[in-house]
Amino acid sequence: MAATTESLLRISQKVFAESHSLDLKNQVFGTCNGMKQRRKVRVGVQAVAGADSKGVKKSHDVNLMAGFDAVAERELREKGFMGLRRTKLVCTIGPACCSLEDLERLALGGMNVARLNMCHNTRGWHRDVIRKIKWLNLDKGFCVSVMIDTESSQIHVVDHGAPFSLKAEEGSVWVFTAQKFEGSRPFTVRANYEGFSEGIMVGDELVIDGGMATFVVVERMGNDLRCKCIDPGLLLPRAKLSFWRDGKLSYQGLPTLSDKDWDDIDFGVSEGVDFIAMSFVNDADSVKHLKNYLSTKSSKEIRVLAKIETLESLRKLEEIIEASDGIMVARGDLGVEVPLEQIPTVQEEVTRTCRQLNKPVIIASQLVESMVEYPTPTRAEVADVSEAVRQYADAVMLSGESAIGSHGQKALSVLRMASSRMESWSRVENQQVAFHQSELGVPLPDHIAEEICNSAVEMANNIGVDAIFVYTKHGEMARLLSRNRPKPPIFAFTDEKNVQMALNLQWGVIPILIDLSDDMEANISRSIGLVKTKGMVKDGNSVLMVSDLPPTCATSTVFQSIQVKNID
Numbered sequence: 001m002a003a004t005t006e007s008l009l010r011i012s013q014k015v016f017a018e019s020h021s022l023d024l025k026n027q028v029f030g031t032c033n034g035m036k037q038r039r040k041v042r043v044g045v046q047a048v049a050g051a052d053s054k055g056v057k058k059s060h061d062v063n064l065m066a067g068f069d070a071v072a073e074r075e076l077r078e079k080g081f082m083g084l085r086r087t088k089l090v091c092t093i094g095p096a097c098c099s100l101e102d103l104e105r106l107a108l109g110g111m112n113v114a115r116l117n118m119c120h121n122t123r124g125w126h127r128d129v130i131r132k133i134k135w136l137n138l139d140k141g142f143c144v145s146v147m148i149d150t151e152s153s154q155i156h157v158v159d160h161g162a163p164f165s166l167k168a169e170e171g172s173v174w175v176f177t178a179q180k181f182e183g184s185r186p187f188t189v190r191a192n193y194e195g196f197s198e199g200i201m202v203g204d205e206l207v208i209d210g211g212m213a214t215f216v217v218v219e220r221m222g223n224d225l226r227c228k229c230i231d232p233g234l235l236l237p238r239a240k241l242s243f244w245r246d247g248k249l250s251y252q253g254l255p256t257l258s259d260k261d262w263d264d265i266d267f268g269v270s271e272g273v274d275f276i277a278m279s280f281v282n283d284a285d286s287v288k289h290l291k292n293y294l295s296t297k298s299s300k301e302i303r304v305l306a307k308i309e310t311l312e313s314l315r316k317l318e319e320i321i322e323a324s325d326g327i328m329v330a331r332g333d334l335g336v337e338v339p340l341e342q343i344p345t346v347q348e349e350v351t352r353t354c355r356q357l358n359k360p361v362i363i364a365s366q367l368v369e370s371m372v373e374y375p376t377p378t379r380a381e382v383a384d385v386s387e388a389v390r391q392y393a394d395a396v397m398l399s400g401e402s403a404i405g406s407h408g409q410k411a412l413s414v415l416r417m418a419s420s421r422m423e424s425w426s427r428v429e430n431q432q433v434a435f436h437q438s439e440l441g442v443p444l445p446d447h448i449a450e451e452i453c454n455s456a457v458e459m460a461n462n463i464g465v466d467a468i469f470v471y472t473k474h475g476e477m478a479r480l481l482s483r484n485r486p487k488p489p490i491f492a493f494t495d496e497k498n499v500q501m502a503l504n505l506q507w508g509v510i511p512i513l514i515d516l517s518d519d520m521e522a523n524i525s526r527s528i529g530l531v532k533t534k535g536m537v538k539d540g541n542s543v544l545m546v547s548d549l550p551p552t553c554a555t556s557t558v559f560q561s562i563q564v565k566n567i568d
């Protein structure tokens with residue numbers, strides 16, 4: 001890779017200048033002269049067999065529209081429409097994969113979203129990674145979105161006297177403290193949070209990393225706790241600490257977003273990230289608060305993903321999902337509060353509820369954990385990935401496997417191959433019928449758009465079209481189509497860069513940046529021209545097109561239509 005720091009910097013500036021100009025186009029749906037209009041809706045269904053694509057723009061114009069993901073393009077040429085992977089892939093970036101070359105290999109391997117966990121490393125390090133990703137997108141035609149993940153207030157070990165793990169033997173007595181001290185002391189563990197022992201009483205249990213080891217509190221010494229190990233195990237660096245009394249978790253009332261998190265969020269805004277994953281969400285208000293804050297800070301819409309990792313978040317699941325732009329099932333921390341045998345059913349429940357409420361869901365943590373060390377996954381891990389895909393999760397995620405593992409790219413290819421296999425099994429052997437209304441759940445607020453998309457998917461599956469094209473300003477129609485998990489892939493044409501980047505997380509959607517006008521025929525011609533020029537569709541392919549033309553200053557009507565076209 002011949003990118004000098006200077007050229008990287010120059011291109012980074014270009015990226016920011018570009019995203020700024022795109023931001024200016026952000027408008028409320030249906031706005032005309034700054035006023036929100038009442039939506040009148042006309043629905044049209046047209047069959048246009050054998051229609052030609054007159055008005056196709058010249059190829060040099062087409063090339064100016066750089067909004068096609070180079071990896072999806074290659075996959076489509078090699079495997080055809082049905083071979084396109086529907087499940088999206090998220091990779092956590094860490095020291096093992098942060099060079100430009102590593103990031104490029106991950107992008108080529110199918111990474112749709114790069115996740116940066118703000119728990120680790122410096123903002124300077126994260127900035128460097130974000131700029132490399134944006135540079136690769138611009139220079140190589142990738143379409144990789146960037147997500148930052150907040151640290152939140154969690155109690156964890158900052159020092160236990162060893163660089164790696166320590167064994168806690170049964171009956172051994174340890175001091176847990178928040179005091180800072182020089183060097184290390186035997187049998188002394190330092191916690192990150194001063195008030196970590198507030199309200200904790202003798203007899204309470206201290207559980208390490210959700211059950212890796214367990215202690216009982218035998219004495220309080222000021223704010224320090226003397227604890228005896230009752231279930232031996234390993235103490236890892238940054239191990240999580242939780243206290244239990246009478247079989248229930250004791251909450252220390254820590255805020256979901258700490259001062260450091262707010263600074264990290266400001267950092268994410270200034271770097272133009274696409275998603276913020278919010279750790280330890282316990283209610284919808286904290287999500288709404290962050291979304292309101294972001295709307296005042298950023299002209300582009302940054303999507304907020306709530307991490308489901310506490311018992312409280314499970315109790316308020318629906319309201320949290322409704323308030324968020326998407327969900328991450330953070331099985332690592334969830335396993336600290338929920339008995340491990342319940343994680344699979346919780347995962348399925350959260351995934352189903354997300355689909356019903358039309359929000360994307362990521363399944364995270366330990367998918368191929370053994371690959372942090374070994375070059376092949378266990379059979380059980382492949383079964384776990386396949387199960388998430390069978391449940392139609394929108395995305396699966398790598399954590400330590402890519403961040404610190406020795407086989408990150410291989411781990412990514414395991415996710416890719418297991419996803420493709422399970423997807424084709426669901427389609428072919430399971431005869432993937434459209435979801436029944438009961439599976440899709442309660443009607444969504446835009447009932448007409450929802451019905452159009454449900455019908456469009458039913459038609460697309462019945463007719464057996466090769467692809468669905470959707471023209472979407474805000475991504476909503478694309479999400480509604482994706483919610484039905486159709487057989488053909490969905491090509492979502494939008495003229496909003498941030499909608500394109502957000503749709504990257506959506507099952508089965510290939511988002512494409514293109515100029516859209518109020519003339520839908522021109523949009524259709526332009527999109528067909530683009531995919532034809534790139535050799536992605538051939539004569540004889542059939543496409544079902546769904547459009548949602550917003551009102552203009554001249555018309556106050558939303559025109560929603562379904563058309564079927566044979567490409568010739």
Ligand SMILES: Nc1ncnc2c1ncn2[C@@H]1O[C@H](COP(=O)(O)OP(=O)(O)O)[C@@H](O)[C@H]1O
Binds near residue numbers: 117400401403404
């Ligand atoms: N930016 C980073 N810098 C250094 N190490 C990292 C970074 N991101 C992740 N890691 C390492 O990868 C591991 C897995 O990362 P992550 O998925 O964020 O989970 P967690 O923080 O819960 O362990 C972390 O424990 C940490 O050791």
Ligand SMILES: C=C(OP(=O)(O)O)C(=O)O
Binds near residue numbers: 119333334365
């Ligand atoms: C994804 C998770 O969050 P984190 O990596 O921040 O612990 C998790 O707990 O599964």
